[in-house]
Amino acid sequence: MRRGTNVHALGGFNQIVILDTIRRNRDGLSRVEIAEQTGLSAQTVSNVSRRLLDEGIIREAGQRILGVGKPRIILELDPSGGYAIGVHLDPSVITYVVLDLDGRVVAHQALRTPSDVTPDRVIASMRDSIEALIVEAGVERSRVLGVGIAAPGPLDLERGVVLDPPLLEGWHGVALREALAESTGLTVLLEKDVTAATVAELWMSSPHQRDDFMFFYYGTGVGVGLAIAHEAVRGATNNAGDAGHIIVDPDGPVCGCGRRGCLGDSIMPRRLVASAIATGLIARPVGRLGATEVDEGLAQIAALAEGGDAEASDLLEATASRISVAVVTVANLLDLDTVVFGGPYWNRVSRVLLRRIAELVNSSPALVTTHPIGVAVSSIGDDVAAVGAACLVLDDALSPRPSALLISG
Template sequence: MTEIRTPSPRRGTNLPRMGDFNLTVILDAIRRAPGGLSRVELAQIVGLSPQTISNISRRLLDQRLIVEAGKEGSGPGKPRTMLRLNPGGMYAVGVHLDPAVLTIVLLDLVGAVVQHARITTPSGAEPESIIAIIAAAIGQLIEDSGVDRTKVAGLGVASPGPIDLKEGAVVDPPLLPGWERVPLRDALAEATGLSTLLDKDVTSSAVAETWAGGPSGAGSFVFMYMGTGIGCGIVLNDEVIRGSSGNAGEIGHIIVGPDGPLCDCGQRGCVKSSAIPQALVARAEAAGVLVGARTDRSAPAVQENFAELCALAYGGNEAAMEIIRESAVLVGRAVSAVTNALDVDRVVFGGPFWSCLAPAYLEQIPALVQENSATRKIHGIEVVGTGVGEDVAAVGAACLVLEHTLAPRSQRLLLEG
């Protein structure tokens, strides 16, 4: 009989000059244990010596990143002191730049939202104007929260792709005219005075799931982002995969219906041209499901029209529901292609349009993915909604800061130079 093995926890290293990596390994282990861990349990989980565990725990306590949270134990022996994250030990700001709405959140160390704000993205506004709006909103958010600004570790920004990760620039995203190579990272860093990171919204969403999604954010999974566009974030063995330029997960041109609408890439039936909200709204208009003059094609208008389509679908309009169901089949085909390529255990759906799609998608897609899985005789593939919520990209943007500062990453083991 083949032995089934559960994924191994991250292992630390006792090699010299690896203190920072070991610190993040320990912090990550504590973070993943909601009830906390004792020093003895930490030594067993991460493979470090008791003395190393004791030294690093003291360092984390001094930095107020963890706290001693009572004693636990039964039977013979001394009760063990439990270590848990200190929610107020560090904070981070996250911004999601979406063509329809700007979302800003302030997170504590455990990934809980402390303060939240939303602003409709001004249609046709210059990037400089929108950046100024974001910067002002960030300052107001921190002030309203009452959090000591010195405890804010930085600012994370989630943007539609493609992005230039090295330069921190947004590179001509859909439905954001004028955003051609806009240096958003540096502009916001200068405007806010906060150390700033930029990543794609789909990748940020995957990061959010690993930090605040609970069981759905563990192991190997893809995050299917349902927003103005469609893309996926990739997590393999608890590590977020970004690709060589930071643009992994651009799945919009997977063909899901060869006879489908013509895409701007020149192919027919791409999931981008067939199943994003803009395409579904256009289909509903052509079928007479959405009636009335609809000349406004801006992202906020698409969001409003799509909400109307979903309300009709779940209100008993069969034609509207059929449009949603057909899109579920198309997206299910794209998901199957991705899961077969990456061999993951789970698909997590989320994003600003997910709440409208969830009932129909969760009814159809799990069976489609399982039926088309190349590994169905070896393991199943779970299909779930995000454990973070509608603001997953903004939460993920803030988690970028926490991940960059605190998460164990293989890059930390590379020697400088």
């Protein structure tokens, strides 16, 4: 339960406490119930509620009879009271979403990540896309709370810098957060992509639905987001989740790190499609093997496997086996009970892989947890990292943090 304070100078914190309390109760609450749940006085709740009503962030939602006495007016979040923009910078595609206060996607766009283009030009394109999306969504710019960016690591979150992502050529020490904030005039938050996907699952799930889980991200690259006790795990440098070098097949292909059978190199979509082309399983595309060709190739492999093709089935069976080794390793280490799969390429292979991964994980002799591991697909869809980036903005605006009360000298 979030507790507030009745000290007048801390009204900003109390406002966020009340907003958070209303947000978490989908059916709305009366002022009396808000006071009971927050520990705030009736006068404080009344004053803050009036201000939130005037600002259009909450709204009155009729009356409800609660025990003895006259009906009480119910307050609920007004979804149109504010908006958050999420951007996912993937080596293959840049995805943009606009979320309302309820977390509903009200506008969406996906554009191929330009190749052989400097980061400065990509950032300028991001700015233009964000401005166009605000117009498309039909929202007042003054109600945009900020922009969240999900980017591949490693990152320096304190400085807002993209350090050296292995699959984003030319992005070495790019001050992405500052550059986009300056060009848009909006508050900008930066987060690692797999962590942003984890935040999306936490934000969109019901209480305790997602407490201790990993998010297995399957995009241009592979990564793992982590949550413990319903909190995203970021690590000492905010770069937790780089699972690409877990060895899952000692006889597998040689990775760029020099070892054999690393997870990321073994199962990345481009490698699977290239392997299928090399053996003649699928036709070689005209031109280079770009994002669209990888997507289409992966879909072809899955369709062949579903149709009973032995070669395609073997290729995806090996993929399921390698993913399962990594899942068991991480689940044992952190005592997790669920793995959620998602990312831009996951849905192409989900029907073939999901059930088999569940079988392999829970029958593995290496699994030492005292409970079965639940296996699920993200309900958010391909845009989970972009949605998570926007959720970071909503969380920053709507979730109370007692540390904000500390006054530094």
